Amino acid sequence: RAARAEPPDGTEPIAGLRDEAKGCRRCPLWRNATQTVFGEGPEDAEVIFVGEQPGDQEDRAGKPFVGPAGRMLDATLEDADVDRQKVYVTNAVKHFKFEPRGKRRIHSKPNAGEVQACRWWLDKEIGRIKPNLAVALGATAAQSLLGRAVPVLKMRGEVIERNDGLRVFITIHPSLILRMREQEDKEAERERFLQDMRKVKRLM
Numbered sequence: 001r002a003a004r005a006e007p008p009d010g011t012e013p014i015a016g017l018r019d020e021a022k023g024c025r026r027c028p029l030w031r032n033a034t035q036t037v038f039g040e041g042p043e044d045a046e047v048i049f050v051g052e053q054p055g056d057q058e059d060r061a062g063k064p065f066v067g068p069a070g071r072m073l074d075a076t077l078e079d080a081d082v083d084r085q086k087v088y089v090t091n092a093v094k095h096f097k098f099e100p101r102g103k104r105r106i107h108s109k110p111n112a113g114e115v116q117a118c119r120w121w122l123d124k125e126i127g128r129i130k131p132n133l134a135v136a137l138g139a140t141a142a143q144s145l146l147g148r149a150v151p152v153l154k155m156r157g158e159v160i161e162r163n164d165g166l167r168v169f170i171t172i173h174p175s176l177i178l179r180m181r182e183q184e185d186k187e188a189e190r191e192r193f194l195q196d197m198r199k200v201k202r203l204m
């Protein structure tokens with residue numbers, strides 16, 4: 001294998017981390033998933049967005065946030081005038097966890113042990129990118145970034161600073177908007193999420 005340029009602080013480039021994570025066996029989720037879905041975006045991103053785990057489409061594509069939740073995120077970032085080139089997108093857990101139901105694969109929430117095991121990779125991504133801001137999309141991401149449970153609906157729009165100085169912005173997961181049944185609720189929630197993304201833009 002070709003030698004990789006090692007920066008002076010010893011952090012590994014994202015491409016190398018992504019390569020290593022392909023063979024990850026830190027928790028059992030690799031067994032049923034198609035592939036590891038690693039984070040994506042510029043290495044010098046100002047902001048890192050952290051979701052929960054890849055969904056069905058991400059598992060097949062090998063890329064984070066390419067399905068319905070990803071389209072919601074992209075559209076809202078665009079409306080908030082957040083430049084995608086300044087954003088790195090990843091997940092707390094990097095394998096799709098699901099229950100088969102007929103031909104469908106139904107998302108199933110990663111447990112605390114799986115989140116903890118996968119923090120290994122999230123920490124390395126943050127160590128390499130050194131973002132100014134992390135955005136926790138939902139409770140699993142907040143749990144992983146802060147190491148404790150956070151009441152997301154109560155704390156959304158707020159910033160919590162970690163001991164290492166990283167500011168963590170709390171918001172909902174975009175799939176919450178997609179799950180709302182009433183059109184009115186959906187639009188109201190989409191508007192609140194847009195307001196959160198406008199705050200992110202100001203914090204960048």
Ligand code: URA
Pocket residue numbers: 051052053054055058063064065066067069070091175
């Ligand atoms: N939901 C997530 O949390 N992450 C993805 O990558 C896709 C959907």
